[in-house]
Amino acid sequence: MKLIGVRTPGTDDTRIAVTEGHGKATVLTTLQGFWADPARWLANEPADGQLLSTEDVRIVPPVLPEARVICIGLNYHAHAAEGSYKDQELPPHPTLFARWTQSLSVDGVPAPVPANEAGLDWEGEIAAYIGRPLVDADAETARKAVVGYSTFNDLTSRVAQKLTSQWILGKNGDNSGPLGPLVTADEVGDLREGLRVQTRVNGTTVQDGNTKDMIYDLGETLSLISRTFTLRPGDIICTGTPEGVGYARTPQWLLQPGDVVEVEVDKLGVLTTPIVGNDYRYGATR
Template sequence: MKLVNYYVSNFANSSRVGFILNGQVIDVQHAYQKWLQSQNEDASFAKVTHEMPADPNLFFSLGETVLEKAKLAYDYAKDAGITGLDREEVRLGVPIPEPRKIICVGKNYADHAAEMDSDVPEFPVLFSKFSNALIGPDDEIEKSSATEQLDYEVELAVVIGKEATKVSREEAADYILGFTIGNDISARDLQKRTQQWLQGKTLDRTTPIGPWVVTKDEVGEFSNLAIRSYVNGELRQQSNTGKMIFDVPYLLEFITNLITLQPGDIILTGTPDGVGFAMNPPQFLQDGDVVTLEIENIGKMENKVVER
């Protein structure tokens, strides 16, 4: 199931959770109400809004609790032939606009560490982003005048499905709700002027996430996914998530032995080689550039860079 945060202009521009079915966006709350009615259960507004929140932040904060109900709604919509809105009629936002935590992993592909003239780390390199940086798949990447070295990084993003503390790698998959695509846009000049990377990693409206969260059952083997990025149609990065130094189960074990993760938290798992900074000469993003990211079994996301 592909879960989206969508906007419709005649809906007071408020964002709502939907899912993709037959190329259309179906409102998950509406589909859940229809399922309740089909079961001759209470389908009152109060019950539906309590059990199936339309707000994306609240929806994902409930994790697997609400996901099971959403799957019932999805299966019913598929069987009943419920239709929704065409993709062109909606704008997709960040699937989770304000996650409690955005934890990022640096230098997690050996080839990328090498191209950045860095040693392979002994432990995962962790840093954070804040929600001010997040934008959706239909939004523009804002190039701030504070940087002249804006760079792209395609990354597999993990969405947590239930509270996770001291999780072992063997049980890590049980705590994952799904996956999405992240572009860890980095201002290299700001990132590298101090030992702490934060200032180069969380500029306003620079980090696309999307286009949807794909539930883990649909993604399948997440340790073997093709991952690519393009700039203006030119292939820049091409790798596989199997080349991570620290795979997803290890990352969940490592992080949750330090930090308790909550439903809706996001982990950006690192980028492979091929970034603009490492090219000869370096190729940084400019006004008007279009960055396209692809991850196997998840989809494609495309954002334009606009100087602001």
């Protein structure tokens, strides 16, 4: 089952719908209603929900405004080797940073290059959605709490990211966190079994990795987080990117206005983001 957020033009009310393909979607319930009890809504195929044409609604992330979006940095061996840990021992715990939900977008929404950046960097990856509360959870319990996954692109403003040791500024540009539809966990399986993660820029493959190369297991990372704060339904963890990012190349290669970046993940589909100039930020309706 693939889920999207839909919003009728002129309203701020988001609903969760099942994509039927061919431009059709069936409404399940409200955004808040879904995340209050995801298991209930995923237990059966939709039968009586309103059938919509996706051309008549605005597609938005299926994400609660108050959700925590937690990202893992340097979570693939090859990516860590091309970056901060080329000649260093890997740390025992993952580097975690936060995104705000306001930075999230969906397939096809343009991402602007901020004024003080030479371009944006791509980071194709997988986002995982939490479906029930986790408090001091063990790794296996945490894995079972994941209700679904999306393709994700952690588009990064490298100048802002590297101003300090804290990454949040560079990771929260406008529309810099595009998400694909939420694909339910039963259709995806365990990331440890291996999913191919690819990123393309203008049709050229720039990343081609596999989740088997992850350093920090998703379940163990969720377990670690849950020992400090409660993870709640609707929270998201973004699992890191493979090698091949633009800043690590010689010469450096960054996304420019007019470029199109795609992230493709096995079982999750293709996520496409056009890159635009900074003037898009002024007057664009989000």
